[in-house]
Amino acid sequence: MTELKGKTALITGASRGIGAALAEGMAAHGADIILCDLAREEAGLAKTKAAVEAQGRRCQVLPLDVTNKAAIEAVVAQAGQIDILVNNAGILKPSRLQDLSEADWDAHFDVNAKGVLLMTNAVLPQMRARKAGRIINIASIAGRQGVPTQGHYAATKATAITLTRVYAQEVGMDGITVNAICPGIILTEMGRNNLGSDAAVQHWTEVAALKRLGDPKDIVGPAVFFASDLSNFVTGQALNVCGGIYFH
Numbered sequence: 001m002t003e004l005k006g007k008t009a010l011i012t013g014a015s016r017g018i019g020a021a022l023a024e025g026m027a028a029h030g031a032d033i034i035l036c037d038l039a040r041e042e043a044g045l046a047k048t049k050a051a052v053e054a055q056g057r058r059c060q061v062l063p064l065d066v067t068n069k070a071a072i073e074a075v076v077a078q079a080g081q082i083d084i085l086v087n088n089a090g091i092l093k094p095s096r097l098q099d100l101s102e103a104d105w106d107a108h109f110d111v112n113a114k115g116v117l118l119m120t121n122a123v124l125p126q127m128r129a130r131k132a133g134r135i136i137n138i139a140s141i142a143g144r145q146g147v148p149t150q151g152h153y154a155a156t157k158a159t160a161i162t163l164t165r166v167y168a169q170e171v172g173m174d175g176i177t178v179n180a181i182c183p184g185i186i187l188t189e190m191g192r193n194n195l196g197s198d199a200a201v202q203h204w205t206e207v208a209a210l211k212r213l214g215d216p217k218d219i220v221g222p223a224v225f226f227a228s229d230l231s232n233f234v235t236g237q238a239l240n241v242c243g244g245i246y247f248h
């Protein structure tokens, strides 16, 4: 599979879950990979790096916190050419809005919304100079629907979708596309914590049109589509990848 041959993808939040699956999957489609995550996620990053290299692709690990503008700028300067940026890092700590602390509101917006802004702004100049680039934001169906105990998270993901649409219009003339993927329930650490119980897993499995919940690998195909020439005329879009639990 060679859709991404000769391209380099930088993926945030790549130590586990969807980010790790995207790293391995995009490598399987021919991309070299730059893995970014918090420095404390060293073990997961090493595991993802091994999985990328097992696909025969090159892999750099550059730890960063997506809320830290100076760290991001240093990493992007060190990274070399970035053809594809995947803004995947995210956090979810469920709480009803009326019980939510101000610190948790800020933390979610810092990572899930400001992180997208800071990463994108740091990578755009080199993409603009080459008149080419692909940006993929991992949002959520929660950002479209709004979900009880995830109001703050949903608001950050709605912001990520809005940033996707606005960036697409601001950078399209430079040959850069910007699209979002809105996963449904994907069985990662975040997905499992969020569901909480076997009963919830069973309920949502029955609700899903495809009668199963998501595997991180389910996000790879849509990401390769948005990252490759297969989607040359697609920008500013948000695609639900949810097995049929949400339809708008």
Ligand SMILES: NC(=O)c1ccc[n+]([C@@H]2O[C@H](COP(=O)([O-])OP(=O)(O)OC[C@H]3O[C@@H](n4cnc5c(N)ncnc54)[C@H](O)[C@@H]3O)[C@@H](O)[C@H]2O)c1
Binding pocket: 012, 013, 014, 015, 016, 017, 018, 019, 036, 037, 038, 041, 064, 065, 066, 067, 087, 088, 089, 090, 091, 092, 111, 138, 139, 140, 141, 182, 183, 184, 185, 186, 187, 188, 189, 190, 191, 192
């Ligand atoms: N799992 C789901 O059901 C689901 C559904 C919809 C959307 N998503 C989104 O997909 C993305 C990946 O989620 P996941 O399920 O793999 O979650 P996860 O918790 O397994 O992984 C998230 C990754 O982001 C990293 N991260 C957190 N804060 C960071 C920061 N400040 N800087 C850099 N990295 C940071 C974590 O260390 C971790 O590696 C997130 O944006 C999440 O909101 C997940």
